[in-house]
Amino acid sequence: MGSLASAKIVALPMVEKHSVPEPAVAAVKPPAAEISATGATANASAPVAVAEIPVPEPEPVPTVSLTKVLRSLLAKITRERIITAALACISIGALFLFWYLGTKYRLEFYIRFKNVPTPYEVYQQLTQVGLSNKYLVNIAISVRRILLGFFIALSIGVPLGLAIGKYQRVRDLFMPVVEIMRPIPAIAWVPMSIMLWPNNEASIVFITFIGAFFPILLNTIHGVHSLDGVLIRAARCLGASEFRLFLNVILPGSLPHIFTGLAVGMGVAWVSLIAAEMISGQFGVGYFTWEAYSLVDYPAIVLGMITIGFLGLACSGIIRMVGSLLMPWLAFAPGGKR
C-alpha cells in the first residue's frame, strides 16, 4: 500500500495541468501527451485498472472486397424492401388504371371524364410539346423562383427562429407581428405583392418566400425550445461562449426540427408559387398549366400537373437527402427516423 502511494506521488508531477492557471490552450497541451503515459503506468501498478472493465467487442472494421460489396448489396434486397416496392407499384399502378379506364370508357358518374385526356395522349404531349424549349424554359423559371424564395426564407427564417427561440426579448419583439402575419395565406398576398414590388418576377418570388418562411421560422423556434436544457448547461461549463453555443449546440440541436420546417416550407412554397403563376404570371409551370386550360389544350393541363408533382417530389427528396447527410446521428436516435 505504502509503496503504491509513493509510486503515485512520483508519477504525479508529470501531470502539470495545475501549474498553469487558465485551462486554455497552454494548459491542455501537457496532459495531452501525458495522459497516455500516466494511464499506462497506472494500469501497470494499480490493481483496480481500466483493463478490468468489461468492454463490449468493437465492431469489426469492414475490409473492402468485391464479394463483400456484392453480398452487402444483395443483403439490402430484403423481404421488407421487396414488399415495400411491390406495394408502391400497386398504388401507382392503380392510379393509372383508374385514369386509363375512366378515360377509355368515358365514365360519367357525377365526375366527368368526358374531356379528360387519356394517359397515351399525355404521353404524346410530353414527346411533342414536352421536350420543346417553351416547356423546359417554364420549368427552369419555376425552379429558379422556388429556389430564390426558398433560400431567402431559409436564410432569414432560421437565424431569426434561433434568436426568437433563445431570447425572450427578441421573442417579445417579433412574435406579435409573426402571429398577425402567419394566418394570411401566401395567395392572399398576390394583389399586395403586385403593388409592392417593381416587377412581376420579384412579386412572385416574394409570394414563394412568404409561403416558405413561416413553416421554417416556427419549426426553428420549436426546435430551440425542445432542446434539452442540460445540453446547454453542459456546453456552458465546457467553456462555450454565447456565439459558440449558438453555432455548436443550439443550431445542431434544433436541426431535426429545422429540417421538418424546410420540408413543410418547400411544400407550401410550391403551392404558393403555382397559385401566383396562375394568377399573375408569365412563364412558369403554373402559367403553363393555366394557359393550357385557356387554350383548351387538355393533354397539356395534365402534363403540367404531373410536372408540378415531379418537381415537388424532387425538391422534398433533395431536402430529405441533405437532411440525412447532415444528421447521420438520427439513424440511431431512439424512435428512429421514420
Added chain:
Amino acid sequence: MTMAVAGTETNKGFIDVRDMGVTFGANDDKVVAVENVSLNVQPGEFVSLIGPSGCGKSTLLSIVAGFVKPTLGEARLDGKAITKPGSDRGVVFQQYSLFPWLSVRKNVEFGLKMAGVDQSKRNTTARALLDLAGLLSFENHYPDQLSGGMKQRIGIVRALATSPQVLLMDEPFGALDTQTRVVMQEILTNIWQQFKISVLFITHDIEESIFLSDRIYVMTARPGRIKAEIKVPLPRPRRAEMTDTPEFMNLVQELKGLIREESLAAMAPEIKDRGLSGFGMKVGPKGVGEIF
C-alpha cells in the same frame, strides 16, 4: 489524502462555500432550499454530499458550477468568487448530457474546441481520455449507440478534457443498475487518482459515498443544512472487497442512522399537513403509532 497532493504543486481546486442560503420564488411560493450551509473541498480531495431528496444538493452543486446565484453567502474556487460557469469546473450531470449530434470523440473534444485548441491536439487528447475510459474503440459511434454506463464514462472524461481543477458530479450513476454502478465507482476512483482533482460528488447511495469519499457531508431535510461531517478513514486504493469489512459496515450504519432521521423529517410535514384523516384512516386512541 490531501497530504499526498500537497507534495506536488497541485494546491488548486479548493472549493469553499460559506454561509450559503438559497431561496426560490417570492412571497407565497417562497421555498428556502438551502440554509446556512458551509462546506469545503480541499485540493485533490473527494467529498460527497448526501441527504434526503429535495434537500438542495443539486442546488448547491449548481451554485458551485455557476448556474445559480445564491441568495446569501458565496461560493469560492481558489479564493475567487464563482459567478458563472467555466471550464475550470467540470460538471457531470445525472441525466445523460452528451451531444447526440457529435460522435463520441467529438463530444470529448468539445471543451477543447471551445478553448480554441487545434484539431490534431484535440484529437490526441480525446483519444487518450477515451482510452482511459476504456472506450477508444467507440470513438466514432454516436451517443445513441451506447449504453447508459458508457455514456456516463464519456461524460466524465469529457468534463476532464479541459483539465479542470474540480469535478462536480450530481448523482452521475443514479440511472445505472447496481452492477454497472460498482464498476463505474472503481473507474471513477481510478481516474480521480490519476488526475488528482478535487471532486464534489452528490449521491443518494450510502455505500457509494463511503466507497468513493475522503469525507462525507450529510444534509438535513429541506431547508438543507449540514447535519454532520464524516471522515472516511479507509485506505486507498479502495477495492470492491472493502465493502465487507467491519469498518465499512460501521460507517454504513452510522450514515444510515443519520439519514433515516432526515428522511422521516422530510416526509413528516407533508403527512402533518394532509392530516391523518386524509389517508382515510381514523386516529386511534393510541395515536399515530397504531397506524404505522
